[in-house]
Amino acid sequence: MPTVSVKRDLLFRALGRTYTDEEFDELCFEFGLELDEITSEKEIISKEQGNEKAEGASDVVLYKIDVPANRYDLLCLEGLVRGLQVFKERIKAPVYKRVTPNGEIQKLIITEETARIRPYAVAAVLRNIKFTKDRYDSFIELQEKLHQNICRKRALVAIGTHDLDTLSGPFTYTAKRPSDIKFKPLNKTKEYTACELMNIYKTDNQLKHYLHIIENKPLFPVIYDSNGVVLSMPPIINGNHSKITVNTRNVFIECTGTDFTKAKIVLDVIVTMFSEYCENPFTVEAAEVVFPNGKSYTFPELAYRKEIVRADLINKKVGIRETPENIAKLLTRMHLKSEVIGDGNQIEIEIPPTRADVIHACDIVEDAAIAYGYNNIQMALPKTYTIANQFPLNKLTELLRYDMAAAGFTEALTFALCSQEDIADKLGLDISATKAVHISNPKTAEFQVARTTLLPGLLKTIAANRKMPLPLKLFEISDIVVKDSSRDVGARNYRHLCAVYYNKNPGFEIIHGLLDRIMQLLNVPPGEKKGGYVIKASEGAAFFPGRCAEILARGQSIGKLGVLHPDVITKFELTMPCSSLEINIEPFL
């Protein structure tokens, strides 16, 4: 969930009133936001870097507000204020307009070289804008928030904003060999080639995260103006030449990317949020983008879409009984201008370009419910009549768990993921013999594989509890995972029961006795006749030679029991003899 940080006093001034922290928290909750933290720059720096560094930092109160991940229109102060003011019916939702300039329209021409790397671009102009320090900061911050969220760290979309008065169109969006791109990047005093820049930015804490997007491509995307000035090398850095400042009056915005839909949404969000400060508020100057196939499109789209939803559908989905007129009013408060039409039960809803999250009637239903107030909805119990059933494997597991504890064994809960070493080397096995499922991207060696046996987890549990009085008697009934090509995903779980006895003597007879008890509980009689169980001398890498037996029940091998091999005991950092039992319980279903 993105967090937007706004100056409290600035926010209250824009809202036209002040709130106590509690009141504002309440308002956020109702609207689906969360007042996450009340802090200040000073406090943040002091928390992260210590009190000394915080000396002299601003102590203006900041509200950190959590915004739902799909509400790009609430990622800046301007949007938050607009959303809340409309919600509280203090203002009407503005109408965003795209206008064609009297003079020449700004053109961005895409060449076909971009096709293989970053094929889409959209653009627009904010004409006669008036920044202040706060507005400028918010403008930069919104781009950053969009980059981190909908733009997926610039992989899908990257935004460039430029002082149009320093440039001259038409602009060309092309792709060139890195060695052929040379310009003075943002906040640098000399020119570098793209190759040099990629090296320099490897140590830049912010930019290094974006290098991978184009690093290994033969051509890098780049935007030039008609004089060959570099506007930007997306998605890495803008040129210094067209850098915007607080005094910039005309802003050229370009968004390039690999996802056309998202590029258009991002452009719509930026211009709808900041056209507020233009001489003609909420009016955006169009730009023309010419695609390599020669077709040209005008942006921003600023499309208003209409949906018709029946009022009784909304009532039925939410569980309320409101008149169509009231529902239209509720929706209008959510920035969805609505009116009752047709037979008086239909509501026509206008979805503005700021609400790209509304893609289905269910999104409209939710907004009606939010405006109605979730906590005002009458609770009811569904009349759904059903008979409950347990999942048989879990039912069996539950029954066995209680009896294992009653037999004096204590239940452990261990991780299903572990290292290769845990399930192979430490048990005297080769990993290839385990049929284990391997994880491709673990952050640590603790999560290389899914366990194929419960034994390592229990032995690690004993190692962590060596201080407890002996004997230690543990068990776990849980799932292990192995590859299985008969399953749709190529792997399956098995429900295992594992028990260990750790003491000054191996206690094979105790583990054996536990097996007898389990079989008694499962109604499996001893003996080789059909349906019975026996144990037969066997061997296993984890067991002491001559002290291992295979367990055969109902005609199949279900596991092994025995005294653990001293090498296994040592590898799990244990010092006492230990016997163990591990069986698959699924044959007893």
Added chain:
Amino acid sequence: MADGPVAEVLLRQLAAADGGLDSAELAAKLGVEHQAVVGAVKSLQALGEIIEAELRSTKRWELTAEGEEIAREGSHEARVFRSIPPEGLAQSELMRLPSGKVGFSKAMSNKWIRVDKSAADGPRVFRVVDSVEDEVQRRLQLVQGGQAEKLGEKERSELRKRKLLTEVTLKTYWVSKGSAFSTSISKQETELSPEMISSGSWRDRPFKPYNFLAHGVLPDSGHLHPLLKVRSELRQIFLEMGFTEMPTDNFIESSFWNFDALFQPQQHPARDQHDTFFLRDPAEALQLPMDYVHRVKRTHSQGGYGSQGYKYNWKLEEARKNLLRTHTTSASARALYRLAQKKPFTPAKYFSIDRVFRNETLDATHLAEFHQIEGVVADHGLTLGHLMGVLREFFTKLGITQLRFKPAYNPYTEPSMEVFSYHQGLRKWVEVGNSGIFRPEMLLPMGLPENVSVIAWGLSLERPTMINTASTTSGSWWATR
């Protein structure tokens, strides 16, 4: 029966005493070792409330062996003085006397005697005064008589320096009558025995009282894991509410069932390598229900079922990628898909509680594995009000009664609501779960009828357990951590 004559005497003395008596005084009175009296006190104490004994330590001045000798025979200097006849004594002879050396110099400095070095047969010692007062002897006799306090601090320390006096600490008991005081003592029985029952002797015997403040002996038993006990409790709650348990015994899931089927777009951050464990082997799902896959693909990339869709290039290879399920909602998706294949539609209530996996680095508040609880109701005409009603019943059974609901965003539910509960200890509203109505873009491609709504909620098992046990971390549940 009796604890020796000393104990009996002690009790008789105590019966006659006014208030109590001192063990050391009693020892002196009886002419026995103090230790014998202490022994008697201890054995009487063990019998219960017969006597009360308070340990006192007192400091006393005592004479050293040399001090005793002086108190008896006089100081060395006095003895030297007395041994000198009027005609004097040869110094060499005087020095041979037992007190000679010490007494001579002390008597000289007291100016009681003088030495005539001019005598013909060597130096001779004469008395200077006619008689002397033996102050040292007098003081030591005072101490001996128990009147050490009559001496000044300076006088005592001078005598101590001369090793005639020493300070000793004496531990004594102040003994008084207990609540069950009696002069006739009999040993109390500790436990009832089979013999006492058969002989009936228990009727005449006193029994030693139990110490009810002591801890009992814990039974020798195994235990269930506390978190899994909560799991059992939650299973029970769902079963009581008529919910059927879904199979969740597949930790490995395809991206298709974990994400795509839930209408979670392929660029969603949860599908990032940073958040989800993907598999190297088996890397891809072998089979997918292709008919259904195509409907899902179309809904994502072009929309349909009343939806605009996400309008992006949906890729089958992305959907095939295997992973460790990030939520049990994948199991719910499979269950709902199975339900959708059954015609005609029958309403269903499902639940599951099982492990899910996130690609995290372990610490006190982050786990790579935890348990997710999920409840699902599928029926015609379910509303948000129904969802809230079911949640109220569910949380009430968990002992969580104060609920409120906050609008939220989940990729696969709309409307969505986070469930908050008021935490008395933290004095604030804390999130206890997440819920919503599954999106039509998820349900309709499965083949569920259009007028069927599916409400669902989820929470982690670790969370309510933390709230109810006031624990602040979830890591401590797991055994090896």
